Amino acid sequence: MAKPLTITPSLIGDLTEMEIEAGRLLFAKECDFFWGAEAATTLPEAVLPEICFAGRSNVGKSSLVNALTGRKTLARTSQTPGRTQQLNFFNLGNRLVMVDMPGYGYAQVSKERSAAWVDFIKSYLRGRVTLKRALVLVDARHGLKPHDVDMMKMMDQTAVGYQIVLTKADTLKPGAIDKIRAQVAVALKTHGAAHPEVLATSAETGLGIPELRGFLTRMAEPVVAG
Structure with missing residues (x-):
């Protein structure tokens, strides 16, 4: 049996227990893929608040x-790597839309394809009025790479607020996680659109997942009473 996760205050930030519970309830709702877009002209109508997920391939x-x-x-x-070549839209309980963006940094993608992808993503980031926050996923084992910094600069330029989320944190010891979080936090000080807190997560063990749910719930459509 797996050991219970111990979440340190640095992973919780200013979230309350009520917000974490609200996140659990929201993410337990139906979540369905409803749209795939390969160009700015094929984006779905912007209705619900959106959160997009960006990161290197794999x-x-x-x-x-x-x-x-x-x-x-x-x-x-x-x-x-690089298989996802469109923006995939998922409706979560009719309160929040999650957008899975194509992975970046895969060397075998042609320059033409890469340039077209950059233009498409810039158009989405700059013009999507319902986009509340972008999550830039970074492999905790490697920290920020040049392609991550390029994506961060793009979001700075398009004035999209974003947050760094470390993935695969279960592969590191707690002290190493704190070290990489601190290193990334220092780098974020030169990026105007970046949220200062760095979240650490693991899809394998569930580390940080309840906290991330609670954080994202803050941006969802409010629950309508009655």
């Missing part, structure tokens, strides 16, 4: 989305 985006929703196959995971 950083664990799909695994994190699956862990948040408690499902194994909501977002397809792949051993082939």
Whole structure:
């Protein structure tokens, strides 16, 4: 039997127990894929608040989305880097839309394809009025890489608020997690659109997942009384 997770205050921030419970309830609701967009002209109508997930190929985006929703196959995971080539939209309980973005940094993608992807993502980030926050996923074992910094600069330029979420934190000891969080936090000081807190998560063990749910619930459509 796996040992109970011990969540340190640094992973919780200013979240309350009520917010964590609200996050659990929200992410237990139905979550369905409803749209795939390969160009700015094919984006769905902007209605509900949106959160987008960005990260290097194979950083664990799909695994994190699956862990948040408690499902194994909501977002397809792949051993082939760069396979996701569209924005995938998921409706969570008619209160929040999660957007799985294509992975970046895969060397075998052509320059033309990469340039088209950058233009598409810039258009989405700059013009999506319902986009509340972007999550930039970073492999905890490696820290920030040049492609991560490029994505952060793009979000700075498009004035999209974003937060760094470390993935695969279960592969590191607690002291090493704190060290990489501190290193990333220092780097964020030069990025105007970045949220200062760095979250650490593991889709494998559930580390940080309740806290991330609670954090994202803050941006969801409010519950209508009655």
